Amino acid sequence: MSRIAVIITDYFEDSEYTEPARAFAAAGHEIVHVGTEAGKTVNGKKENTPVVIDVAVSDASGDDYDALLIPGGFSPDILRGDEAPVKFARHFMEAGKPVFAICHGPQLLISADALRGRKATGYKSITVDMKNAGADFSDEEVVTDGNLVTSRHPGDLPAFIRSAMQLIQ
């Protein structure tokens, strides 16, 4: 079973957290919510879904986790305004551990300069940023490139979850 970090803050796209987290938990994996402040409740953009942060990203070590989920919405853009979440995400990419990023999730990977030469997809508004960051962008429901699984939007969640599950044990 894997220990999966979810890096998340306010304005996340609700279903892009709830659906993968539910599927991972149902398969027996452990979910740890990593955010700005331990004990703080953050909320989704559309349905206000509450998520309690388990570990502050400034105290978190990537070594303690097997995989990383980056839900979309405006959460990734808020997170990447600070260095700690960017450094945390970079650990997984450099270590070759599974990283699952959907919608605006790849923004955190752009800031980590971790998309150069990587096959990926993402939300339509950030396509230009992903390409400018060196990603080999495809407009597909899911793109898997080694450790990296990316999708465009909530409509892609079934394919995203299916592909993610293939990378964790």
Added chain:
Amino acid sequence: MSRIAVIITDYFEDSEYTEPARAFAAAGHEIVHVGTEAGKTVNGKKENTPVVIDVAVSDASGDDYDALLIPGGFSPDILRGDEAPVKFARHFMEAGKPVFAICHGPQLLISADALRGRKATGYKSITVDMKNAGADFSDEEVVTDGNLVTSRHPGDLPAFIRSAMQLIQ
């Protein structure tokens, strides 16, 4: 007096609309709110400030306006998910008309591929995207490069408004 288009949608950073708009109107300029749908009310991110859209961007012609204001928040990222707002912003940059972009406002200019070789600033989270899009980025309260005035965040509003006012008559 100038006719200034404000391109805006939901989740805009309230003060980055209200303060420049108030200053422009007080100086006798006309403000026209351009957005996704004419007659629709959009709301700010923090204070829920209501703004009624005067003209749908799909019906708007850049030729009808002398300058463009792009308030920040998450509004610019939502707008650039469609082609019409990107094309509208591109008109002002190509025509050399004054463009005032603050915080996340430059995201619309990235999608218009209008920052290449231009001196500019913007919100910290999009610094990497602006640099990758070819901007000559500076971490300053306001950067003026020809027709383009950019600032980083609400704290820069006095300098932003002062510099913008110098470009409109």
